[in-house]
Amino acid sequence: MPKLYELAHCRAGDKGNTSTLSVIAYRAEDYPLLAREVTADAVARHLHAIVRGEIRRYELPQLRALQFVCEDALAGGVTTSLALDAHGKSLSSALLEMEIPR
Amino acid sequence: MRETLRLGGGAGFAGDRLDAPIDLAERGELDYLVLECLAERTIALAQLRRRRDPAAGYDARLAERIESLLPILARRRVRLLGNFGAANPLAAADAIVAIASRLGLPVKVAAVTGDDVLEMLDPDAPTMETGVALSHYSPIVSANAYLGAEAMLPALASGADIVVTGRVADPSLFVAPLMHEYGWAPDDFDRLACGTAVGHLLECAGQLCGGYFADPGRKDIPGMANLGFPYADVAPNGDALLSKVEGTGGRITLATATEQLLYEVTDPHGYLTPDVTADFSTVSLTEVGPDRIAVRGARGRPRPAQLKVSVGYLAGYLGEGEIGYAGAGALGRAHLGGEIIRERLARRFSQLRIDLIGSTSLHGRSFDSGEHPYEVRLRVAGRAGSRDEAAVIGDEVEALYTNGPAGGGGARKYVSEQIGIVSTLIDRSRVSSAVTIREWRGTHAEAL
Numbered sequence: 001m002p003k004l005y006e007l008a009h010c011r012a013g014d015k016g017n018t019s020t021l022s023v024i025a026y027r028a029e030d031y032p033l034l035a036r037e038v039t040a041d042a043v044a045r046h047l048h049a050i051v052r053g054e055i056r057r058y059e060l061p062q063l064r065a066l067q068f069v070c071e072d073a074l075a076g077g078v079t080t081s082l083a084l085d086a087h088g089k090s091l092s093s094a095l096l097e098m099e100i101p102r
Numbered sequence: 103m104r105e106t107l108r109l110g111g112g113a114g115f116a117g118d119r120l121d122a123p124i125d126l127a128e129r130g131e132l133d134y135l136v137l138e139c140l141a142e143r144t145i146a147l148a149q150l151r152r153r154r155d156p157a158a159g160y161d162a163r164l165a166e167r168i169e170s171l172l173p174i175l176a177r178r179r180v181r182l183l184g185n186f187g188a189a190n191p192l193a194a195a196d197a198i199v200a201i202a203s204r205l206g207l208p209v210k211v212a213a214v215t216g217d218d219v220l221e222m223l224d225p226d227a228p229t230m231e232t233g234v235a236l237s238h239y240s241p242i243v244s245a246n247a248y249l250g251a252e253a254m255l256p257a258l259a260s261g262a263d264i265v266v267t268g269r270v271a272d273p274s275l276f277v278a279p280l281m282h283e284y285g286w287a288p289d290d291f292d293r294l295a296c297g298t299a300v301g302h303l304l305e306c307a308g309q310l311c312g313g314y315f316a317d318p319g320r321k322d323i324p325g326m327a328n329l330g331f332p333y334a335d336v337a338p339n340g341d342a343l344l345s346k347v348e349g350t351g352g353r354i355t356l357a358t359a360t361e362q363l364l365y366e367v368t369d370p371h372g373y374l375t376p377d378v379t380a381d382f383s384t385v386s387l388t389e390v391g392p393d394r395i396a397v398r399g400a401r402g403r404p405r406p407a408q409l410k411v412s413v414g415y416l417a418g419y420l421g422e423g424e425i426g427y428a429g430a431g432a433l434g435r436a437h438l439g440g441e442i443i444r445e446r447l448a449r450r451f452s453q454l455r456i457d458l459i460g461s462t463s464l465h466g467r468s469f470d471s472g473e474h475p476y477e478v479r480l481r482v483a484g485r486a487g488s489r490d491e492a493a494v495i496g497d498e499v500e501a502l503y504t505n506g507p508a509g510g511g512g513a514r515k516y517v518s519e520q521i522g523i524v525s526t527l528i529d530r531s532r533v534s535s536a537v538t539i540r541e542w543r544g545t546h547a548e549a550l
Contacts, residue, residue: 009321009357011314013366016231016525022364024357049468058370060383063360069368077231079143079523080417082455082483089314090464097469 005096008034012092019051019073019088021095024065031064037100043068046098050091068095103338104133107283109276110333111304112171113137113184116144116161118307120170122331122350127174129347130333134279135175137167137184138272138305145269146414146521148188149244159190160197160266168201175263176207183254183275187266189244191215194266195540208544212262214253216535217269219411219528220245229413229524236413239524244414247528250376250405251297252288253535254278260539269412271375273301276334284338288377291402295380296340298373299400302382303344303362307331310344310362311352325351334397341398343390354393363387372403374410379403408527417522418485421492423499424459425506425513428477433461435507436478442506443482443498450494451484479512485520492517 004010004023007030013020023038025031040057047055053071060067074088075081085091110132112123116139127135139161152159161167164186175182187194195213202209223245225237236242246269257265258278267275277297280286286293303310310332312323330350336342344354363382367373373380381401388396423443427435440456447454457463459479461472482499486492496515503510 005320009315009317009361011361011365013364015366015368016523018368020364020366020368022361024360024364026357047468049466058383060364060370062383062386063363065360065364067364067367067370077522080485080520082420082453082485084457084459084463084481084483094465094469 001099001101003096004038004098004100007100008096010092010095012089014074014078014087017072017074017077019070019091021068021070021091022065023068023095024063028064031061033100033102034066035059038066038098040068042098043095047094050094104283106335106337107280108133108333108335109279109300109304110135111138111307111310111331113139114305114307114309115139115141116163120163120166122308122329124170124174125350126331126333126347127171127178127180132178132180132333134181134183135171136275136304137182137186138275139184139186140188140269142412142523143414143521145188145246145412146244146523148190149414152189157193160188160194161186164194164197165201168198169205172202172205172207172209181279182264183278185267185270185275187213187268189218189268191266191268192538195538198264198266199540199542203542206544208542209264210260210262210539210541211264211266212257212260213538213540214249214257214265214267214270214535215538216253216533217246217249217267219247219533222532223413227526229526231524236524236526239413239415239522242413242415243521245411247409247411247533248376249535250274251278251281255282256537258282260537262539271377272305273298273375274377276301276304277377280336291378291404292400293340294378295400295402296342296398297336298375298378298380299363299382299385299397300334300336300342302373303359303397304332304334306362306365308352309365310358311346311354312358313352315358315361321357323353327351341396344395344397345393354395356387356389356395359387359395359397374406376405376409378405407530409530409533411526411528413524413526415522415524417520418487419489419492420483420485420518420520421495422481422483422516423496423513424479424481425499425502425510426477426479427507427510429509432478433458433475435509436480438507439480439502439510440482442502446498447484447495451486453485455483457481457483489517
């Protein structure tokens with residue numbers, strides 16, 4: 001199965017202990033596939049060891065993008081986490097490891 | 103009225119590159135240059151510096167920034183806005199005037215204050231992150247309300263060349279000149295939303311131009327060592343065109359712009375700033391040429407009733423130690439090193455984190471593919487109440503040289519003060535901003 005990395009790009013952002021992850025289709029025609037497969041539940045399963053809280057998904061067809069807002073994802077928050085990547089900047093790469101059935 | 107206004111994004115954080123905004127100011131034909139220099143913790147750290155020295159507490163690199171930019175801004179007639187006042191905008195204004203007089207360049211600086219709400223903080227107020235009362239987080243060292251564009255309007259109306267603020271919402275730094283020049287009303291929510299979208303796209307500077315984006319072979323970006331910083335030409339109706347200076351590195355594409363539009367957005371249908379509730383889901387991005395992206399269509403709703411306050415508190419000290427292992431069995435030896443430290447320190451440190459860099463340090467075991475990485479770096483981190491106690495962690499890792507697994511090399515140790523940040527809300531009526539002018543008009547001879 002191809003990885004999400006082949007179909008989309010992603011940028012991670014942080015707000016406190018919340019991580020935002022965009023998933024943006026390279027090609028507009030792949031957006032429906034992403035909207036169908038990259039659900040909030042699928043992302044929760046994929047990132048289960050990292051994201052402890054709720055995951056909300058926003059659909060943005062005009063931007064051929066999905067936005068995932070992941071609560072309790074940054075080991076307590078950017079400013080007091082003991083983690084190396086306290087901001088979760090690298091979580092974009094973790095999400096793009098997801099396998100996408102065609 | 104002007105047909106368009108050109109706003110440049112010249113810094114995305116306090117430590118950002120100093121040469122890119124120089125080029126942008128020199129060749130960008132800007133009307134306004136905006137420097138965004140305050141991450142969450144920056145202002146709390148600045149407040150600590152101000153406690154030690156009442157004339158300090160502004161951006162630590164302000165002198166470098168102003169010395170390099172002021173002659174260009176004066177010559178090119180570009181106005182500068184920035185939150186590089188950090189915890190002390192008045193002292194920043196004084197410092198700018200001192201630099202200007204030394205350079206022989208007349209300048210009028212407007213300092214915007216009123217964001218510092220430390221004295222009026224309610225200890226029983228709940229934090230937005232956990233709901234726990236603020237008093238739980240102590241000692242609190244800073245509390246700054248996010249001011250909006252309106253707080254900067256009197257400063258712009260004063261005719262100041264430079265407007266220096268403390269905490270303001272990042273996009274508001276871009277919305278303010280648009281309100282000032284175009285006379286956008288505070289309830290013209292669609293235009294404010296368009297300005298907010300533009301500000302949000304520009305506020306991280308290089309991140310719109312391929313920074314935090316490039317991925318060789320997949321998302322190639324040329325010339326990143328000379329990454330251009332972006333500007334936007336904004337029309338009176340809020341439509342904008344993003345671009346960057348010809349000949350600079352980087353790219354502005356649909357892909358870079360879409361990533362930046364959604365960056366740190368926790369609700370694309372309701373992006374909250376002190377100015378407006380902006381809907382980014384209606385934004386359209388269109389590639390109209392190389393490195394040229396048209397932005398339009400953000401919709402706005404009334405602004406939030408309260409202002410967000412960022413509260414900084416002292417959270418102890420972070421101690422870290424690292425040491426590297428290589429070759430066959432590297433992973434096992436790094437793991438053994440970590441277990442040795444854990445056995446020796448677990449009772450002394452309530453939170454101890456052991457990372458194997460090159461294997462599981464970023465994402466744990468989720469995507470653990472390599473059983474035999476050629477090199478692995480052990481990292482141990484923990485928090486302590488004092489600097490001396492935090493230093494124990496690095497010392498223990500260093501001692502693995504002679505007491506730990508075979509072949510450990512390149513030990514490093516660090517101690518850093520930890521500033522925690524939580525947020526709360528405050529009623530707008532309790533926050534009042536003010537503008538103070540500081541000016542140097544040139545020597546008498548030059549004045550004649």
